[in-house]
Amino acid sequence: MLHTAPAEHYTREEFHQAVLATKPQIAVFDCDGTLWSGDAGYGFMVWSIETGLVSRNTADWVDSQYRAYLAGKVSEVEMCGEMVQMYADLREEEMRRAAATYFRTHIEANIFPELRELIADLRANGTELWAVSSTNNWVIEEGVKRFGIPASHVLAAEVRVTNGLITSELVGVPTDEAKAEALIRSGVANPDCVFGNSIHDEAMLKIAKHAFPVNPTPALLQNAADNGWTVFYPASVMKDSKV
Numbered sequence: 100m101l102h103t104a105p106a107e108h109y110t111r112e113e114f115h116q117a118v119l120a121t122k123p124q125i126a127v128f129d130c131d132g133t134l135w136s137g138d139a140g141y142g143f144m145v146w147s148i149e150t151g152l153v154s155r156n157t158a159d160w161v162d163s164q165y166r167a168y169l170a171g172k173v174s175e176v177e178m179c180g181e182m183v184q185m186y187a188d189l190r191e192e193e194m195r196r197a198a199a200t201y202f203r204t205h206i207e208a209n210i211f212p213e214l215r216e217l218i219a220d221l222r223a224n225g226t227e228l229w230a231v232s233s234t235n236n237w238v239i240e241e242g243v244k245r246f247g248i249p250a251s252h253v254l255a256a257e258v259r260v261t262n263g264l265i266t267s268e269l270v271g272v273p274t275d276e277a278k279a280e281a282l283i284r285s286g287v288a289n290p291d292c293v294f295g296n297s298i299h300d301e302a303m304l305k306i307a308k309h310a311f312p313v314n315p316t317p318a319l320l321q322n323a324a325d326n327g328w329t330v331f332y333p334a335s336v337m338k339d340s341k342v
Contacts, residue, residue: 106312106323106330111213114311114331118217121309123226123291127282128218128248129303130232130239130255132296133313135209136336139202139242140234140256141165144182146201152193153185161185175299179233180272183256186235187267191260198237206242211333214294214313218246228252229287231303233274254281278303298322 109117118126131138144165148158161181168178186194221228229252230243236255243253257270273281279302282290293300293307298318304310305326312323312330323330 103321103324106315106320106328109329109331111331111334114213115217115220117329118292118309118311119220119224121291122224123221123309125227125229125287125290126218126221126292127229127231127287127290127294127303127307128214128243128246129278129295129297129300130230130242131234132316133294133300134214134230134246135206135211135242136314136333137206137209138234139206139238140179140182140232142205143198143201143235143238144185146205147185147197150197152189152197157185175233176272176274176277179256179274180269183235183258183272184267184269186265187258189265190263191237191265192263194237194265195241198235198241202238202241206238207245209335210245211314211335213331213333215246218248222247229254229282229285229290231273231278231281232256233272233278233299254278254285274299276302279306282306295319304328 147153164173164181167173228248230248231254232239233256236257239255240250240253254273256272259266259268259270290307292309293304294311294313295304296314297316301322310328312319312328314332314336315330
């Protein structure tokens with residue numbers, strides 16, 4: 100049986116230079132695990148329950164669904180959709196305040212300095228930046244402000260808002276193939292660079308002229324080896340790993 104050679108790794112400087120060398124006009128970033136460590140979507144769900152942002156009935160329902168998801172009985176796209184639908188009947192203004200508080204207190208310190216520096220250089224060079232995530236749009240829009248990515252260039256899990264009130268009507272849940280499809284619908288069919296950390300980013304990595312797996316999960320690491328993609332691990336995730 101043939102085995103693919105392990106994926107090659109960039110050093111910090113090699114990664115930075117390799118990206119800038121492509122002179123990208125458009126660069127697309129996944130968020131959780133790519134721009135910062137941790138899962139902001141799951142974290143915000145837990146925080147919402149702990150702080151009483153959602154009702155006890157809603158908390159019990161989403162907890163039950165998440166357990167079913169972990170058991171493989173609820174799909175990735177269904178779970179990501181329910182993690183934004185759980186805020187139905189709240190006011191969007193309240194959600195944006197909550198997302199700002201959560202990101203500032205729980206995620207901001209986990210931003211990868213290497214990605215912050217890279218994106219600052221890309222912005223200085225005039226690169227058009229996009230963020231694509233299956234986490235709710237309130238948290239993602241708040242988070243990517245730190246990178247200068249505008250809300251109009253965020254494709255995230257989203258429900259319709261009517262007269263300032265959140266509904267349960269899904270607008271979209273970008274995960275797996277739906278990430279690439281969302282980009283294509285937005286006129287970004289062949290981005291110069293795409294950055295992602297999980298197998299759920301594979302489809303959009305494959306439509307890129309240059310794919311850059313960052314902090315890859317084991318499944319994406321194997322995928323990177325199969326596709327000949329060089330991977331990059333930020334320093335903070337190298338400390339407790341064997342990669």
